[in-house]
Amino acid sequence: MNIKVFNIRLAKEFCQADQDKMNHFLDSVEVRLTSTNFVTTGTTDFWSAAVFYLPKEAKKGNTTTKxxxxxxxxxxxxxxxxxxxxxxxxxxxxxxxxxxxxxxxxxxxxxxxxxxxxxxxxxxxxxxxxxxxxxxxxxxxxxxxx
Incomplete structure (x- = not known):
């Protein structure tokens, strides 16, 4: 199993781009488990999301695409x-x-x-x-x- 950590910054100028980056990744893997924590550093607040995943395998007979x-x-x-x-x-x-x-x-x-x-x-x-x-x-x- 693999793990990837994302930080979703709450500042409006970063939030959507950070979410889009994570969504793109989530679409490309088979998610097994996630864990999120809110992090505040005094200057930057963000959600930290750990994603435990397996690479997506092509399913035989499945013609569904993303x-x-x-x-x-x-x-x-x-x-x-x-x-x-x-x-x-x-x-x-x-x-x-x-x-x-x-x-x-x-x-x-x-x-x-x-x-x-x-x-x-x-x-x-x-x-x-x-x-x-x-x-x-x-x-x-x-x-x-x-």
Whole structure:
């Protein structure tokens, strides 16, 4: 098992870039465990996230590839952007980094599949029982509003 540590600086000029860097990495590996800690040094506050991972292996017979924003239709991009706004607002309210709520790749998967029920949402990549229980009602409300 491998480990990689990320520091997500809270200063507005760094926060999004640091999150994007971590999201890009998370999309490329199989995450086994994560641990986060809030660090304050008096001058710089940041989240330190340790990611224990295995390299992703190509699955035989699986033709699914990683989604990118460019592959989303305009309607899917609208859903994705609405979900990102919701996630960023929730993370700010909780004083968390956005990746702790949901990774970009998971939001893209929701936008692409556009689930019509909580049961369908639970089957979307990156979701499951726990994340769906926490955020499913909010996500379904967003999807139904669009």
């Amino acid at each position: 989604l990118s924003e460019e592959e989303l239709s305009q309607a899917e991009r609208n859903i994705y952007n609405a979900l990102r706004l919701w996630r960023n607002d929730l993370a700010e309210k909780l004083e968390w980094s956005a990746f702790r709520v949901c990774h970009n790749s998971h939001l893209m998967a929701v936008a692409k599949t556009n689930p019509r029920s909580i049961e369908e949402l639970e089957k979307v990549t990156g979701f499951g029982k726990a994340r769906t229980e926490k955020y499913g009602e909010d996500i379904m409300a967003i999807l139904n509003a669009l």
